[in-house]
Amino acid sequence: MMSTPIAHDVKVFVPSKEFELSLSFYERLGWRVNWKEGGLAEIELAEARSYLQDFYAKEWAENFMLYVVVEDAAAWHKHIVSTLANGDFPSACVQPPKKQEYGAIVTFAHDPCGILIHFAQPTPQR
Numbered sequence: 001m002m003s004t005p006i007a008h009d010v011k012v013f014v015p016s017k018e019f020e021l022s023l024s025f026y027e028r029l030g031w032r033v034n035w036k037e038g039g040l041a042e043i044e045l046a047e048a049r050s051y052l053q054d055f056y057a058k059e060w061a062e063n064f065m066l067y068v069v070v071e072d073a074a075a076w077h078k079h080i081v082s083t084l085a086n087g088d089f090p091s092a093c094v095q096p097p098k099k100q101e102y103g104a105i106v107t108f109a110h111d112p113c114g115i116l117i118h119f120a121q122p123t124p125q126r
Helices: 019-029 073-084
Strands: 032-037 040-045 048-053 065-069 105-110 116-121
Touching (some): 073 105, 073 116
Antiparallel strands (some): 032 040, 105 116
């Protein structure tokens, strides 16, 4: 049986409708911008990297999701509410944390182009 070649990383390409606005949104939430060139930037949170790209397709963006495992979903809700309070991101929004059927407590947020971000706090399993 042939062995699988070694892989070192997996990154997703995250769409943006207004690249600079989305980049600013992610930075304010805590993502670090590792580099930016033209309409592409590598952003990082919790040692996980993604590419934010200056590309938008409505159907894709509205079905694209990020799942971020967090220690405290309520703290993230508070942080996001504070980030959105100045009105710099009028199309972005956040919902209060809610326990999901599968057990996690999740704060749902939408970025400026409609991407759904799950800030999920795992809960102990019975």
